[in-house]
Amino acid sequence: MYADTCWQKHPSRPFIRGEHLREQLDDPPEWLADFVAQVAARHCVASACGFITDLGRLLEDEYSNSPRALLERSRRPGRSMGSFDRALEDFFTLRGLALPTDRAERLAASRRRRRVESVPEPLRPSVAAFDVFRMRAQDRARRAGTRPRSNHALETALATMRDLAIFLINERDKESWSLVDVHDIEAFLAVLPMGRKRRLTVLRQFFRFARAQKLVLVDPTRGLTAKEATGFRGQTLTLDQQRELFRRWTAEKHVHPHEALVGMLALLHGTSSSEVRLLQITEVDHLTQSVRLGKRPHPVPLDPASWTVLQRCLDHRDGWPTENPHVMVTKGTKAGRNPASTAYLSHVLDGCGFPPRVIRSTRLLDLVNTMDPKLVAAAFGMDPQATLSYLSDCIDETRLSQWETDRT
Secondary structure: OHHHHHHHOOOOHHHHHHHHHHHHOOOOOOOHHHHHHHHHHHOOHHHHHHHHHHHHHHHOOOOOOOHHHHHHHHOOOOOOOOHHHHHHHHHHHHOOOOOOOOHHHHHHHHHHHHHHHOOOHHHHHHHHHHHHHHHHHHHHHHHHOOOOOOHHHHHHHHHHHHHHHHHHHHOOOOOOHHHOOHHHHHHHHOOOHHHHHHHHHHHHHHHHHHHHOOOOOOOOOOOOOOOOOOOOOOOOOOHHHHHHHHHHHHHOOOOOHHHHHHHHHHHHHOOOHHHHHOOEHHHEEOOOOEEOOOOOOOOEEOOHHHHHHHHHHHHHHHOOOOOOOEOOOOOOOOOOOOOOOHHHHHHOOOOOOOOHHHHHHHHHHHHHHHOOHHHHHHHHOOOHHHHHOOOOOOOOHHHHHHHHHHHO
């Protein structure tokens, strides 16, 4: 029993399994040995042997054994990529044997189809046509090199139209888009007051499309306004809360390095979660102790506390046997080259009790109200209009009194 357990963990098992597979195949591919070596280096013994077994099942069937065909047959319809799928795709794409699969696009299409199918039948054809129209616009934007709508934006719009259709059927007893009036739209927007601006934007787009297609004679959203006050209204941290978080991420050793890195960069440098998620080790300059973040035009010099936290994160990364180029490497990404998932980043600060957006907004709000918003936008690589929303409507009385003293 003990000998069997030791053999299950023996590092030579994947290579022996690979040799057995080569002997079983009539025409083994030239890249088989390289694949065995890669999965043996990146994964545990059991996972590596499982991947070789899955590959053998594909190579022994009656279909083509070209890299592209193998990738297509490894996919599970309607499901996200599994460990074997990712390992196979990473191997082929790194060696230029195949292009990445369009799995993300297929999953996005499935999500859009589910949203359209959940629209009540009398109103569904128009929503489906609206989806086709927006997908064509996305394709044109990609070919033109402009900024296409993201899959998330398209899916969110369909979810809004689904909710509106269900509302019209159940609450307003209307089964045709031509019967919708401004009172129906106002009643629908009143259901979620905080989402009024976002939902109204989608409804305007749909009814412009519907009017062009002669589905409605009058646009019921015409003349409606978002009625949202300008200025920043989000949550921010007090000075005491900021000091507590600073001590937590710099002095408490039990805090995970990923939490400390995301929190410190957001607290002191206004870094977004996506900037940290996509940060690669090649963008870390150890000589100048600076990093390149997102679309910022210049490297960001780090203070000693932030640099120490970054070194902790790099030491944590070095503990993984990985070739992933990103600074933040998780258990799910150590075997590939993809960045950590957005879901992981959304929960990485759960231990401190504050989401990344609140911490970042605190820093941006302070910078915008103490400096020129255009300078902040230029330093952060943001649109100048985006920083204006952080301007507060209150006046700092201490600064006003100081200004009066300087005048006298």
